[in-house]
Amino acid sequence: NPEMTLELQIIPFASKQRLLICRDISAIEKTDIMRRDFIANVSHELRTPLTVIGGFLETISDMQGEISEDIQPYFDMMQAQTTRMRRIIEDLLTLSRLESNATLKDEMDITMQPLLHQLLKDANALSQGQHTIALHVDTETNLRGSYNELFSAMSNLTSNAVRYTPPQGKIDIFWQRQGDEVVFSVQDTGIGIEAQHLPRLTERFYRVDSGRSRDTGGTGLGLSIVKHILHHHQAGLQVESESGKGSRFSIVFPASRVLAA
Numbered sequence: 001n002p003e004m005t006l007e008l009q010i011i012p013f014a015s016k017q018r019l020l021i022c023r024d025i026s027a028i029e030k031t032d033i034m035r036r037d038f039i040a041n042v043s044h045e046l047r048t049p050l051t052v053i054g055g056f057l058e059t060i061s062d063m064q065g066e067i068s069e070d071i072q073p074y075f076d077m078m079q080a081q082t083t084r085m086r087r088i089i090e091d092l093l094t095l096s097r098l099e100s101n102a103t104l105k106d107e108m109d110i111t112m113q114p115l116l117h118q119l120l121k122d123a124n125a126l127s128q129g130q131h132t133i134a135l136h137v138d139t140e141t142n143l144r145g146s147y148n149e150l151f152s153a154m155s156n157l158t159s160n161a162v163r164y165t166p167p168q169g170k171i172d173i174f175w176q177r178q179g180d181e182v183v184f185s186v187q188d189t190g191i192g193i194e195a196q197h198l199p200r201l202t203e204r205f206y207r208v209d210s211g212r213s214r215d216t217g218g219t220g221l222g223l224s225i226v227k228h229i230l231h232h233h234q235a236g237l238q239v240e241s242e243s244g245k246g247s248r249f250s251i252v253f254p255a256s257r258v259l260a261a
């Protein structure tokens with residue numbers, strides 16, 4: 001039946017014997033597709049009204065001096081919340097796009113040096129001189145993958161480091177070879193994460209402290225996006241962190257993604 005999705009599992013059983021388990025997962029997959037489509041449709045429908053609201057808020061804000069002082073704080077709040085809602089919608093659309101593309105569509109040879117320097121520039125712009133940010137490129141290794149997806153995953157990690165590190169903190173970005181693999185990592189001296197939260201960080205909307213995340217412009221979807229991107233590239237995410245001391249987020253790329261020198 002072409003409509004059916006089956007999952008096969010082979011389990012070693014006694015000596016030289018195998019147990020083959022075949023499960024019909026059609027219903028689970030159908031519900032998952034419905035959920036994904038629903039989120040994509042809702043996000044898409046919300047985009048237009050939000051653009052209109054944002055546009056008119058811009059127009060009003062351009063009418064210099066015409067907003068009374070009493071109204072200004074409410075107006076600022078409306079603008080900030082509109083921006084936040086727009087970010088959530090864009091992230092939800094990105095997630096559903098990533099979920100529905102099982103394979104990479106725009107795979108190419110990526111020269112890492114310019115990408116890493118762009119990441120550093122963006123991190124400095126976000127930090128506005130409040131942190132010391134350094135890039136350590138220890139290898140000339142390049143990658144095969146989607147430039148846009150990988151830039152987005154790496155930039156999520158660098159912007160998290162900036163957002164969760166108090167002013168005067170230090171952020172180090174590394175590009176290193178480890179045997180056959182190559183590792184991108186971001187280390188910060190920020191607020192850190194308690195061990196119990198680590199396994200759940202890549203879940204949608206999971207935040208250690210939702211108030212703080214919201215204040216720093218977070219949507220709670222960043223690491224979920226990172227997880228999907230890494231899955232497309234057969235790469236893994238490692239997180240080491242100590243509450244109050246800082247964190248290190250690393251992306252480990254397998255040898256199959258590394259371009260020959």
Ligand code: ADP
Nearest residue numbers: 160161164192207208213218219220221222223
């Ligand atoms: P958000 O948009 O809330 O930052 P993410 O999915 O990017 O969402 O991250 C999930 C949560 O993981 C964050 O809310 C924050 O609590 C925690 N987190 C991520 N990166 C760091 C970091 N570098 N230092 C401390 N906490 C972090």
